Amino acid sequence: MKVLITGGSGFIGTHLLKYLLEKDDIQVLNIDLNPSPINDSRVNTIHWDIRQEEVLHLEERGFDCCIHLAALCKEPGFDWNEYFVTNHFGTKQIIKLCETLAIDHIIFTSTMMVFKAEESVKVETDVTAPDTAYGISKLLGELELLTWQTKNKGKLQIIRPAVVFGENENANFTRLYQALKKGFFPYVGKSSTVKSNIYVKELVCFVDYLFAYSGENRIFNFAFPVKQPMKEIVQTFKEVFGLRSVNPVIPYRLLLLLSYGFELLNSIGLKNSVHHRRIQKLFFSTYIHPKSALEIGYNFSYDLKSALRDWKESGDLNK
Secondary structure, three states: EEEEEEOOOOOHHHHHHHHHOOOOOEEEEEEOOOOOOOOOOOOOEOOOOOOOOOOOOOOOOOEEEEEEEOOOOOOOOHHHHOOOHHHHHHHHHHHHHHHHHOOOOEEEEHHHHHHOOOOOEEOOOOOOOOOHHHHHHHHHHHHHHHHHHHHHEEEEEEEEOEEEEEOOOOOOHHHHHHHHOOEEOEOOOOOOOOOOOEHHHHHHHHHHHHHHHOOOEEEEEEEEOOOOEEEHHHHHHHHOOOOOOEOOOOOOHHHHHHHHHHHHHHHOOOOOOHHHHHHHHHHOOOOOOOHHHHOOOOOOOOOOHHHHHHHHHHHHOOO
16 A cells, blocks of 8 residues: 655654555655654655655655645644644645646545534534634535545545644643643633543544545544543543542633733743633533444544553653
């Protein structure tokens, strides 16, 4: 198998490469701004910015699939327009590259943020209504790919992952672990906020599963198939890692007001990680169900507890 991966040097991409390289009959062309941390003769990394106007010229042909991971996803972290340049325009550039290379199978990682953050559960057929630059830009990328699929009769799978966690994540779940380890993590407004999530190793297993999937083109929500309120997530963390912490419920508007004060301190050089967007994300539920994945027969290898145990065994959080 010969695979083109965009963003293969990133968090999910590195895990995917490790998984794919367990197969003997694999060659990977990785397109990324950064070098890959994986040293293997079967991986060739080309440094290219998908935001460039000029499409990358490659002599290679014969790719079985393009896995498009490259994106700006950290939120907060970038200006509004930056998400669109990378996630929308960059996807258009990847489509042009796939057309040039005659690649007729694309797997695209979108996001659950194409749905509005609210209490009700979302399945794939529910109306998309993103209200962030990240969510809007990823939905526009989806629409470009759906247009490509209709025009070229290609094979397309779109995955909408929930919060992805695991070794070298350095994001939401890492910050949660660090706060619990320090002994204090407040619930924002309520402890019942639902946060759908998925272990990075489960996600790459599903990507591999879709290589062999011969059914219709589909969109897949991807998260553990059980409802997970913040209180349960916190309790599972504490149980697996043996942590003790105080977890009071603090009013949302109070924490939101305080966050703007911390942002002001950050602007004058007193660095901290508090941001109003993170407060909002801890208050509003993001709740998706992997209906399509279950319908095509995918069996989950992990749940939250076994995933956290596996992450713990990696030693990543003790670095």
